[in-house]
Amino acid sequence: MRIIRYVKEGSTQLAAVNDQEQIFTLPQGDFLALIHEADALGTTPLALVLKTIEGSEALADQIEQLQLLVPIEAPEVWAAGVTYERSRDARNYEATEGRLDASTFYDKVYDAVRPEIFFKSTAARTVGPGGEVQLRSDSVWQVPEPELGLVLNAKGNIVGYTIGNDMSCRDIEGENPLYLPQAKVWKRSCSLGPAIRLAETVEDPYNLQITSLIYRDGEKAVEGTASTGQLKRKLEELTEYLIRDNELFEGTVLLTGTCIVPPNEFTLAHGDRIEIEISGIGTLVNHVVSAGR
Ligand code: DO4
Ligand code: MG
Known part of the structure; x- marks a missing residue:
């Protein structure tokens, strides 16, 4: 079961999407309200959703017809x-220009x-499905990093997957690792979506297929696939370090690292379309725009 947010008659609507791709509207204001309500009732989010949508009619719309919003304003x-090994090798390449x-x-x-673990984004810098991710004006080597995202509660427990x-600048990070924040954080440098899959409905988070496609002028320019089975660390290992002596805000998202890196000669350009699919969660589509647009 997945949770989405979309625009309905000018306001925000929460909805559940089942494995048959049927969409049911939910009364809660947002994903966290659903989690709170389930906690307060001593039930699970899935049980609450199932009870809520029991007997109700699915929307006539398909998910592609909705104007989706970021599923959580993290x-x-x-x-x-x-x-992932692939990320380590790519970082080594950009830091040494291959002369390792x-x-x-x-x-x-x-x-x-x-x-x-590094600080990546805030709600204001993050775009949702169909949104525009932005390029930095001072980088000539930029790539998307497709990653499994963990939606966390204030205790650091995983309540959903997205x-x-x-978005990363390989030249800026490669020049000097102390430039990491500039290589990673700028306006519209992060996207999330299209849905949050309830954690209790994911049988094995280490068995998710990730596919990334980049289209240029309508043609496929780059394709990559990987599995979360290649992840070097356990998800709890990552969340434990994130919460250690930290104050975690409910609905924080932790991205778990990339395992797909485009060929070294590739850099994103204005007009590119990025599609990232993770099995059981959906496909996150974003459009690339130059800085200042
Ligand atoms: O070391 C820099 C960042 C690496 C990263 O973002 C990743 O592996 O996904
Ligand atoms: Mg990354």
Whole structure:
């Protein structure tokens, strides 16, 4: 069962989407209200949704016909890095221009007990399904990073799974790792959606297929696939470090790192269309625009 938000007659509507792709409107104002209500009733979010939609009629619309919104206005988005071998190798390439002759801090963090976790975005910098992600004006090597996102409650428990795009500037990070915040955080550099899959309905989060497609001028320019089975760390390992001595705001999203990196010669351009699909969650589509648009 997935939860979406969409625009209905100028206001926001919450809805549930079942495995048959039927959509049922929900009375709660947002995803967190649904979680709170389930907690207060001593039931699970899935049980509450099933009870709420019992006997009600599905919308006539298909999900593609709705004007979807970001499924949660996450107060903060954090991200883990170098959690897949592919990411470690890509970071090593950009930091050394392929002239790798010694072990780097990327090799070290990949094997270290402490994972890399960094601050990625705020609600105001994050776009939803169909939205425009923006390029930085001072980078010539930019890529999307397709990632599984964990929707967390204030205790750091995973209450849902979504899709995230950790837009990144490979040249800025490669020049100096201390530039990481600039390589990762700017206006519209993060997207989330299209849905949140209730955590209790995900049988095995280490068995999700991720597919990323980038279209340019209507033609497929880049395609990549991977599985969350390739994740080096456990999800709880990441959430434990995020909450340690931290104040976590309800609805925080933690991106879990990328396992798909486009070929080294590729950089995003204005007009590109990015599609990120994760099995059981959906497809997050975003359009790329130049800085200042
Ligand atoms: O080390 C920098 C960030 C890596 C990252 O964002 C990722 O692995 O997804
Ligand atoms: Mg990333």
